[in-house]
Amino acid sequence: MFRVGQGFDVHEFAEGRPLIIGGVTIPYEKGLIGHSDADVLLHTVTDAALGAIGEGDIGRHFPDTDPEFKDADSAKLLSYIWKMVEARGYQLGNIDCTIIAQAPKMAPHIEAMRNRIAGLLNADPSQVNVKATTTEKLGFTGRGEGIASQATILLVQSNNG
């Protein structure tokens, strides 16, 4: 049995914040803001996983009004949701992610993100694809106001599921 899910998220840039994308800290002049660490890519992966198991979205499980999730490590949030996925008898088939950012250049960090996401999803890096695109300076991403990302995930029934 297969389940598919998709995720989409946006976070705004602000000065004085670290830039954390896909669980990787990227050297840059500014970072993303959010209630959590604002890891836009891990939020997207989390939402895709939740979508695939029909469990709503990240905000339903980790409300941005709850002080418990203030400055939360998004890798921990994803790990929690991934345990739910596995408890339902699923494992990763594959996931394909796109980061939409005018800058910084993601290419030097893509492999690290891929490896990190694979680790969080108990999968092999070959099951994870991460890519990036600009929007040719158009729109809020093109103006450098924030970063968006999207992902499509395929879950497959585990052998022991």
Ligand SMILES: Nc1ccn([C@@H]2O[C@H](COP(=O)(O)O)[C@@H](O)[C@H]2O)c(=O)n1
């Ligand atoms: N933030 C980004 C955006 C893009 N890339 C890489 O550059 C290639 C060309 O981007 P276009 O938007 O002009 O198509 C893209 O395929 C990525 O490999 C990047 O590293 N970081």
Ligand SMILES: C[C@@]1(CO)OP(=O)(O)OP(=O)(O)OC[C@H]1O
């Ligand atoms: C992750 C949570 C919780 O800390 O906060 P944010 O960092 O604001 O992220 P968002 O993508 O708006 O999703 C859900 C939130 O509830």
